[in-house]
Amino acid sequence: MNLLSKPELLEFRAEVRGFLSENLPAELSDRASCHAHLSREDIVAWHKILYRRGWSAPSWPKEFGGPGWSGAQRYIFEEECAAADAPVLSPFGITMVGPVIYTFGTPAQKQAFLPKIVSMDHVWCQGFSEPGSGSDLASLSTRAVSDGDDYVVNGTKIWTSEAHYSDWIFCLVRTDQGAKPQSGITFLLIDLRTPGISVRPIISIDGGHSLNQVFFEDVRVPKGNRIGEENRGWTYAKFLLSYERILTADAARSKRRLARLKEIASSFATGWLLTEAPCVAKRIAALEIEVMALESLTIDTLLKDERGEALAVEPSILKLRGSEVLQRILELTCDVLGPDALAYEHRVLPKGNAAFPTYAAGRVEEYLYRRAATIYGGSSEVQHNIIAKAIFG
Amino acid sequence: MFQELSEERRILSASIDSWLRANYPLPAARQHGPANWKQFAELGWLALAIPSSCSGLGGSAVDLALLAEAFGRYLVDEPYLATAVLCAGLIEACGSDEQRTTWLAEIAAGDRTWAFGLYEPGTQYRYGEPAVIASEAAGRTILSGTKSAVEGAAIADRIIILASDPKGTRGLFIVDRWGEGVRVDTVGSVDGRQISAVVLEGAPVLARLGAAADKISSIDDVLARALVFLCAQAVGAMQATYDQTVDYLQTRKQFSQRLSDFQVLRHRVVDMRVEIELCRSLVAAAARAVEANSNHLIAATSAKAMVGKAGRFVAQQAIQLHGGMGMTDELCVGHYLKRLMAIDATLGNADFHERRFVMLGQVAQ
Numbered sequence A: 001m002n003l004l005s006k007p008e009l010l011e012f013r014a015e016v017r018g019f020l021s022e023n024l025p026a027e028l029s030d031r032a033s034c035h036a037h038l039s040r041e042d043i044v045a046w047h048k049i050l051y052r053r054g055w056s057a058p059s060w061p062k063e064f065g066g067p068g069w070s071g072a073q074r075y076i077f078e079e080e081c082a083a084a085d086a087p088v089l090s091p092f093g094i095t096m097v098g099p100v101i102y103t104f105g106t107p108a109q110k111q112a113f114l115p116k117i118v119s120m121d122h123v124w125c126q127g128f129s130e131p132g133s134g135s136d137l138a139s140l141s142t143r144a145v146s147d148g149d150d151y152v153v154n155g156t157k158i159w160t161s162e163a164h165y166s167d168w169i170f171c172l173v174r175t176d177q178g179a180k181p182q183s184g185i186t187f188l189l190i191d192l193r194t195p196g197i198s199v200r201p202i203i204s205i206d207g208g209h210s211l212n213q214v215f216f217e218d219v220r221v222p223k224g225n226r227i228g229e230e231n232r233g234w235t236y237a238k239f240l241l242s243y244e245r246i247l248t249a250d251a252a253r254s255k256r257r258l259a260r261l262k263e264i265a266s267s268f269a270t271g272w273l274l275t276e277a278p279c280v281a282k283r284i285a286a287l288e289i290e291v292m293a294l295e296s297l298t299i300d301t302l303l304k305d306e307r308g309e310a311l312a313v314e315p316s317i318l319k320l321r322g323s324e325v326l327q328r329i330l331e332l333t334c335d336v337l338g339p340d341a342l343a344y345e346h347r348v349l350p351k352g353n354a355a356f357p358t359y360a361a362g363r364v365e366e367y368l369y370r371r372a373a374t375i376y377g378g379s380s381e382v383q384h385n386i387i388a389k390a391i392f393g
Numbered sequence B: 001m002f003q004e005l006s007e008e009r010r011i012l013s014a015s016i017d018s019w020l021r022a023n024y025p026l027p028a029a030r031q032h033g034p035a036n037w038k039q040f041a042e043l044g045w046l047a048l049a050i051p052s053s054c055s056g057l058g059g060s061a062v063d064l065a066l067l068a069e070a071f072g073r074y075l076v077d078e079p080y081l082a083t084a085v086l087c088a089g090l091i092e093a094c095g096s097d098e099q100r101t102t103w104l105a106e107i108a109a110g111d112r113t114w115a116f117g118l119y120e121p122g123t124q125y126r127y128g129e130p131a132v133i134a135s136e137a138a139g140r141t142i143l144s145g146t147k148s149a150v151e152g153a154a155i156a157d158r159i160i161i162l163a164s165d166p167k168g169t170r171g172l173f174i175v176d177r178w179g180e181g182v183r184v185d186t187v188g189s190v191d192g193r194q195i196s197a198v199v200l201e202g203a204p205v206l207a208r209l210g211a212a213a214d215k216i217s218s219i220d221d222v223l224a225r226a227l228v229f230l231c232a233q234a235v236g237a238m239q240a241t242y243d244q245t246v247d248y249l250q251t252r253k254q255f256s257q258r259l260s261d262f263q264v265l266r267h268r269v270v271d272m273r274v275e276i277e278l279c280r281s282l283v284a285a286a287a288r289a290v291e292a293n294s295n296h297l298i299a300a301t302s303a304k305a306m307v308g309k310a311g312r313f314v315a316q317q318a319i320q321l322h323g324g325m326g327m328t329d330e331l332c333v334g335h336y337l338k339r340l341m342a343i344d345a346t347l348g349n350a351d352f353h354e355r356r357f358v359m360l361g362q363v364a365q
Helices: A007-023 A026-034 A040-053 A071-083 A091-104 A107-119 A233-245 A251-266 A278-306 A314-341 A363-374 A380-392 B007-023 B034-042 B061-073 B080-094 B097-109 B216-251 B263-292 B296-327 B333-345 B350-359
Strands: A124-127 A143-147 A150-158 A168-174 A185-191 A197-203 A209-222 B114-117 B133-137 B140-151 B158-164 B170-176 B182-188 B194-204
Touching (some): A071 A251, A071 A278, A091 A124, A150 A168, A150 A185, A185 A209, A251 A278, A251 A363, A278 B350, A363 B296, B061 B216, B080 B097, B080 B114, B080 B158, B080 B216, B114 B140, B114 B194, B133 B158, B140 B158, B140 B170, B158 B194, B216 B263, B216 B296, B296 B350
Antiparallel strands (some): A150 A209, A168 A185, A197 A209, B182 B194
């Protein structure tokens, strides 16, 4: 990448790489590379390692505890973390609610929440989707009724990743029943230890547990935990969603996935070397080109964002194609694994049995879990609608 | 699955379906045990493909396809393929008269289960040069080496192993799964069943299947039948997940409309239907080709290649169209995806069979 080859950026890359090689524990990167579902302990442990270096909120400005990096630096950091198999930072605090708080929050909210997001003393989760409101998010029906200094919240949120070990949840709730769906929504920050909240695990098709359903029964939330104005929550949510999408192209991680795929393809000791099999080599090449394009557009978009220019269709394009490319890489990985894609519980395998190669560990799990990539964070259909709206109005 | 079926086959198909519908619970509520295997024997399913001269019902690949389609629809977990298709087929094709009479009767009665060790670590789907060696030691034949991706080995009584004898002839050797020198390492498979590695360390051979002649072409014939079985299972699974998706889109509303009113979603369902209809027809043709023993290798390979890709496509679409619900273990759509993935990965995936298609000479040089 030419844009990333300025001397100061090369120096920065070397610094990040050096830090990772000295500070990322091997057992953490092993688990991160083989498991779709990490424990709270692992996620917090890695976050705190970065926190001590001042790097735990890569996208944040310095005044709120971020490193104040440029877009190019942010991408380089992502890329190096991905290449080292560092755990993915939990996005709900750093990427989602944090920027909402420092953009729209009160001084008291900034003071109360931002330091604990940066330090990961608070683990956050996101309460947007509901059983009846997925793609049609604005139809959500969890209600918050004003009662003195509090809101009283009733309803349920679903697909809440990490809720079972989170401390706080940010929620969209309905505060005005009569208004147009989008104009009756309010953005609340809710302490998950408040009485009346319960969490039900949802086991996903890969057999793992990240997803949950969260129930609210007469949950009292202080009005001081409301972001911005009542009934304007949709605006803040839209800000959050567009912010979220720049790096959800996941180009850096897909690059790592592709590298892993090539390692697998070249590791067959006998017979057909798969990278030499033209049909497989061609499929890998096609995906590599896609990842290059995603990487290029990601960097362009980060730079555009940094210059303060409005982002139009870029975030949606990155989310749309990024999730598809990710899924295609994982599909091809299963294809290349061939019969090795059958065994699933690699965690309990007898070590040293060549019939269960370690390179297969976690790959099928990742394929299954990432079928959600075109569903979460605004499904592909929603992204198509957003782009179409930008084109046709 | 077939355009025309005899009255007898229609009855067979309906009886299989009604038994599974009544007795075979959905994955979430499922318990497994030997009871089902005995039931399968009593229903005659284990004898379906065994010749009538050997206590069987003398069914063909077409009959097996009818059973398999229902197995796919109801997500049947039992390692039927290993015992009743692969090993029964190998015993029938390669065994001596005595071996056939004894062992096929045991299989038909549900008294013994079998598994077939074909593949080896690191060689993907190629089995033509087995590294497992049969050698003579102290007057007996023993096997050494490792077989991978063995279905049904965990619960098998006997395992058939493809190995090279001292003369380099590729033969089929039977070992006692619980005998000395045989270790079976078993893990869960992606579709909630079991998959094993069979590690042989001087394992004594109970018997050699048939005469000491090369068995590769017999294996290919038996595999053709097994591929049809897998393909028909995939068609059943695709149809079931398609049906559930159509139902879901007609029930669920977003933006005050039924999902089935959105053109983009309708078209996705249409694409699923197109794949299923093409697969159904190609698999039926493959079943007839195998039944008639005419161009059966190419027919089975093309069906497996098509079904491998289409199955993944259809199941992935089903999940996407179910949204978050499709990602949950509670619904069946995810289980169909996993079964279809496992079917693709068994006995050669789509990639492999496309290459095999080339090798079988169907693409002009």
